[in-house]
Amino acid sequence: MAIKIGMAEAQVPVPRLEGSLVLDALKIWAPGLRAFFWRVLFAVLILFVGFRIARVLGGILKKTFLKMNLEENVNKFLLSVINAAMYALVVFMAAEKLGVPSASIVALMGSAGVAIGLSLKESLSNVAGGILIMLTRPFVIQDYIVCGDVEGTVQDIGLVYTVLTTVDNRKVTIPNGTVANATVVNATAQEKRQLDLEVQISYASDLKRAKEILCDILEKHPQVLCEDGTRVFVKELGENAVILGMRGWMMKDEYWPARWDIIESIKLRFDEEGIVIPLRQLVVHQDRDMA
Numbered sequence: 001m002a003i004k005i006g007m008a009e010a011q012v013p014v015p016r017l018e019g020s021l022v023l024d025a026l027k028i029w030a031p032g033l034r035a036f037f038w039r040v041l042f043a044v045l046i047l048f049v050g051f052r053i054a055r056v057l058g059g060i061l062k063k064t065f066l067k068m069n070l071e072e073n074v075n076k077f078l079l080s081v082i083n084a085a086m087y088a089l090v091v092f093m094a095a096e097k098l099g100v101p102s103a104s105i106v107a108l109m110g111s112a113g114v115a116i117g118l119s120l121k122e123s124l125s126n127v128a129g130g131i132l133i134m135l136t137r138p139f140v141i142q143d144y145i146v147c148g149d150v151e152g153t154v155q156d157i158g159l160v161y162t163v164l165t166t167v168d169n170r171k172v173t174i175p176n177g178t179v180a181n182a183t184v185v186n187a188t189a190q191e192k193r194q195l196d197l198e199v200q201i202s203y204a205s206d207l208k209r210a211k212e213i214l215c216d217i218l219e220k221h222p223q224v225l226c227e228d229g230t231r232v233f234v235k236e237l238g239e240n241a242v243i244l245g246m247r248g249w250m251m252k253d254e255y256w257p258a259r260w261d262i263i264e265s266i267k268l269r270f271d272e273e274g275i276v277i278p279l280r281q282l283v284v285h286q287d288r289d290m291a
Contacts, residue, residue, distance in 0.1 A: 043094040050090030058083050074134040077127075077159055122177070123160060129180030130159040139186045146185040147174060192225065193252045195259055199266055200241035202276040207234070207242060210275050214246045217265050223258035224248040241278045 061082060065075045088109075134157060139145050143154050145164070150172050152164035162179050164172040187193065201210050211232050218230040228249040235245035250258050270277060 039098050043097045046094045046097060047090060050093065051087065054083065054086035054090060057086065074131060077131065122175075125177040126160045126175045129176035129178075130157070130162075132180050133157060133162070133176060138184055139189070143189065144187045146187065147179055147182050150174060188252045191252060192228070192249050193255045195224070195246075195248045195250060195255070195262065197246050197259075197262070197266075198235060199244045199246065200238065200277055201244065201270075202241055202278040205242075205275045209273060210244060210270070213269050213273060213275065214244060214266065217262060217269065218246060218248045221248075221258065221262060221265075223250045223254040223261075225250055240280065 058079060062075070062079055065078065133139075139154055141154050141157060145151065145154060147164075150164065150166075152166040152170075152172055154162065155165050155171075156163040158176075160176060161173045162176055164174065166172060199210075199214065201207070211234075214232040215230065218224050218232070219226055224230065225248070230246075230248040232244065232246045234242060236243040267277070269275075
């Protein structure tokens with residue numbers, strides 16, 4: 001009797017090709033990749049169009065600022081700030097299109113702004129002062145100003161500092177924050193400037209003759225604008241002298257040479273006419289009983 005023994009055929013798994021695994025992965029990732037591709041494409045498109053629009057708007061603003069006759073430093077600063085803001089907005093929109101949470105971007109920008117503001121507090125206050133000076137124009141370059149204990153001719157108005165040159169050719173740099181918060185006297189803001197002098201004479205001198213001499217000096221001086229009027233008057237009766245005041249108008253560029261020349265002329269004429277300019281003196285009276 002023949003016995004047939006059946007042997008079960010073992011099923012050996014056939015290894016799958018690597019290509020098929022890649023294809024399966026691509027099928028799984030395809031929707032996500034397709035969506036990411038479109039996000040990247042839209043982000044690039046936003047950057048391209050946004051930057052071009054920002055460039056065009058920057059050109060328009062530059063022409064507008066030129067028509068407004070603003071200071072060159074103000075133009076550059078405002079254009080830089082506005083351009084940075086526009087470019088930052090474009091990048092923000094592109095990042096949001098890529099899927100970056102807008103709240104995270106805003107928080108990051110806010111933290112960076114606070115850190116920069118704290119570290120550059122004094123410098124930013126000077127920049128704000130510089131912008132305020134350039135917009136309000138209390139003085140311009142080549143004006144002679146007095147700011148606190150410092151005075152001189154304005155040589156440069158920057159965003160952070162204002163530079164003066166004193167009469168002895170020293171360079172003084174003042175932070176704009178200090179200038180913006182101080183009382184500034186602009187001695188050359190007007191085309192004409194008034195000469196205001198005080199002259200002392202002794203009580204024994206001829207008062208009327210002294211006034212005639214001062215009037216004659218003012219009226220005959222070539223830089224004094226006689227058509228605008230001149231005045232000589234008794235300003236005060238002091239402890240040791242009669243104080244006379246004299247006033248006249250002249251062009252601002254001729255003020256200092258004319259002032260120095262008039263002061264010299266007063267001394268020479270008083271010496272010729274016998275008008276005494278009293279010196280400060282102390283009179284001591286001695287009691288005979290104590291001697």
